[in-house]
């Protein structure tokens with residue numbers, strides 16, 4: 001089992017060695033799993049539980065002061081599941097897996113996704129707030145009036161941002177899986193959903209390989225970044241080149257910043273980003 005993980009594209013992170021150690025642990029945990037789906041879920045769960053990353057515990061806060069999580073998961077047979085806008089759900093990737101394996105759908109959102117999580121034994125009502133997020137929220141000069149949507153939007157445009165999303169791609173022989181999980185972007189409008197749970201944008205997978213994207217979610221969705229990277233694998237390009245080309249196309253089309261990890265044939269792992277930083281880790285045998 002070969003696994004690559006990322007901890008989000010963005011500005012240089014605080015505590016890079018400590019973050020790298022968690023990414024290494026996530027990749028190694030995934031590489032020990034029995035199936036590619038178990039691998040990407042296990043790797044992602046490690047990152048969702050670590051407060052340094054913007055996924056699960058430590059996710060970003062939306063404009064109404066609520067942390068909501070999103071995730072997507074896809075395998076080489078084009079089976080996919082995603083879940084979005086879930087308050088109190090640490091392991092969003094497990095809910096994406098429930099959607100993929102237990103429902104006829106590809107995306108379930110909001111309180112209904114939380115109910116689905118609960119029905120299949122995924123923990124809900126988890127406290128996702130960390131010290132850092134509490135301080136960031138309390139340090140704001142003012143807080144938006146949640147009853148005034150237009151006023152909130154004007155206020156948000158000044159504050160909006162985000163990084164530290166997580167993702168994993170695994171290959172074992174012919175089998176491939178890709179997963180991405182996030183708290184979204186800092187102070188996005190309540191209910192905003194980014195690229196992460198959208199097939200082809202935040203995650204994508206075919207028999208040729210898989211990809212997990214991170215960065216400015218609205219721009220990633222506009223160009224379906226993960227799909228672009230996998231299309232390059234499908235065209236026979238090695239993983240690093242597939243990732244590079246996808247990011248070049250993304251930058252040309254949007255002028256924005258993002259990163260992508262890719263796993264192609266025989267556990268060929270690649271990555272590219274045009275943000276200032278993106279930490280990754282690779283583990284397991286080719």
Ligand SMILES: NC(=O)C[C@H](N)C(=O)O
Nearest residue numbers: 163165184194214215217
């Ligand atoms: N940090 C990120 O990668 C954010 C994520 N792509 C989103 O827009 O929700």
